[in-house]
Amino acid sequence: MSIAIEKIRRDFQILDQIVxxxxxxxxxxxxxxxxxxxVLDVLxxxxxxxxxxxxxxxxxxxxRATAEYEASRDKLKDFINANSRKEVLFTRGTTTGLNWVAKFAEQLLQPGDEIVISIMEHHANIIPWQQAAAKTGAVLKFAYLKDGELDMADLVDKMTDQTKFVSITHVSNVLGVINPVKEIAKLAHDHGALMVVDGAQSAPHMAIDVQDLDCDFFTLSGHKMAGPTGIGVLYGKEALLNQMDPIEFGGEMIxxxxxxxxxxxxLPWKFEAGTPNIADAIGLGAAVDYLTELGMANIHQHEQELIDYVMPKLREIDGLTxxxxxDNHRRxxxxxxxxxxLHPHDVATALDMEGVAVRAGHHCAxxxxxxxDVSATARASFYIYNxxxxxxxxxxxxTLTKEFFKHGTV
Incomplete structure (x- = not known):
């Protein structure tokens, strides 16, 4: 193990229970x-x-509350290596951030302009773009897959000089694939388009440098990175945020x-109308402290070790797709x-009876x-304490689930 796993697990009391x-x-x-x-102590x-x-x-x-709240913003700035704290906007989460960017797109898009996304996107990175296209007359285009990954040739083919926004997930919440968003950002910029990155599944697991990626917008959710629910961040380049209209109006942003x-x-308060989610923003800062102390490179290595260990064992199970x-190193x-x-919901229920919590369904995708061409999938996903x-x-x-449904007993 690349990190002190038993020490880490002691920090997560919820894991020490019987289900x-x-x-x-x-x-x-x-x-x-x-x-x-x-994080709980800070809250x-x-x-x-x-x-x-x-x-x-x-x-x-x-x-004191203001100092702690704004200190959290500075921690997030450093965590993703934004150029300025003005570029770090607190949101409810990734969904909110993507909606804000799509609403900004409505200011710029004209009939016949193009938006390019991929077929692997979360609904939060599809529906806002559907709405923007419907309202402006823009065309929404999808890039598809090859061998379980983004088909880069298809993505390149879908981009034209009419492309104005490219919005791609950094890591798929279904396929687990790590997309080359730095390369995609360059392609987008070569066409004069803006690059949006859904970082919900990457920011918790690997080092993020938005300046190196050269993305124009980047979103993340606190609850997926050991932080509280209801808090997240939208990063945007300062010049673009200055062009954006506020989404909500009222106190604080005037x-x-x-x-x-x-x-x-x-900036950044122009976008933070009303009383913000103060406690959870401070809690997110504490989560950033926790992850930073562990080291994002160490976290990524730890998860890679888990994947390298478990994938050969899973691939040996007959009938498992x-x-x-x-390539494990691409996920x-x-x-x-x-x-x-077996239906994935039955699989998840059976695994739960063995104490194993996984997700089943369409995963908002x-x-x-x-x-x-499936109705749903089961999904196991790992983190620092696994x-x-x-x-x-x-x-x-x-294996026990297979046996139970085959023979009615284990």
Whole structure:
């Protein structure tokens, strides 16, 4: 193991429990990750010691809350290597960030302009673009797959000088494939298009450098990276954020309000109307501290070790279909699979009876599931606290599930 796994597991008390008379093996991390004691302690401290609204108060609690909230923004700036703290906007999560960018696109798109995405996108990176295309007369184009990965030749073919936005997931939440978004960003810019990256499944698992990627926008969700729910970040290049209209209006985001008009305050607060999610923003900063101390390179290596360990064992199981790239080093810690003759919901229920928590369904990626010509998949996804023993338990539980449905007994 590349990290001190037993020490890490002690930080996540939720993992130390029995589910259906079996020790819990939590493998639903692509949906949401567990939260370490260090994050929970920060949330409790805020509510017990510093609870106050931010930015406008001059009393001690308000000043402390504001300092902690803005310090979290600085931590996120460093975490993704943004050029300026003005480029870090707090949102409810990745979905909100992608909706904001698509709404900005509506300011720029004209009939006949093109938006390029891939068939593997999460609904949060499809539906906002469908809406933008419908409202502006733009054309939404999809790039498809080859050998379980993004077909780069098809992507190149789909881009033209009419392409104005390219929006691609960094890591697929179904296939687990790591897409070459830096290369895609260059292709997009060569056509004069803006590059949007859905980083929900990458930011928790690998080092992110938005300046090196040269993406124009990047989104992430706190709850997928050991942080609280209901908080995330939209990164955007400062010049573009200055062009964007605010999405919500009210307190905090204003400069001056007159009877008939108003002006907006500067970045990043221009986009943060009303009382923000103060506690969870501070909690996300604590999660960033936790992950940074572990080292994102170490986290990525740890998950790669788990994938390298478990994939050969899974591939030995007769009747098990695994989706995504064949090369383990081209995928993150996400494994979607099906067992011949069994519905994924039945598989997930059976695994749960063995204490193994996985996800089953279309994973908010129905176009991809339809493209794969399946009704759904089961999905196991790994994180920093998972072990080789968890991998073995997954393999054992799948084998027992096959036997149960074949013979009615284990």
């Amino acid at each position: 259906n008379d079996e020790p819990l093996v939590y493998l639903d991390n692509a949906a949401t990750t567990q939260k370490p004691k260090q 409790r401290h805020y509510y017990e010691q510093d609870n106050a609204n931010v930015h406008r108060g001059v009393h001690t609690l308000a000043e 400069d001056f309000v007159y009877e008939q008009t108003a002006t907006w305050t500067e 695994i989706y995504g790239p064949k 993150g810690g996400v494994i979607s699979f099906n067992i011949d003759g 129905q176009p991809l599931i339809n493209y794969l 072990t080789f023993a968890d991998c073995d338990k997954l393999v054992e539980a799948i």
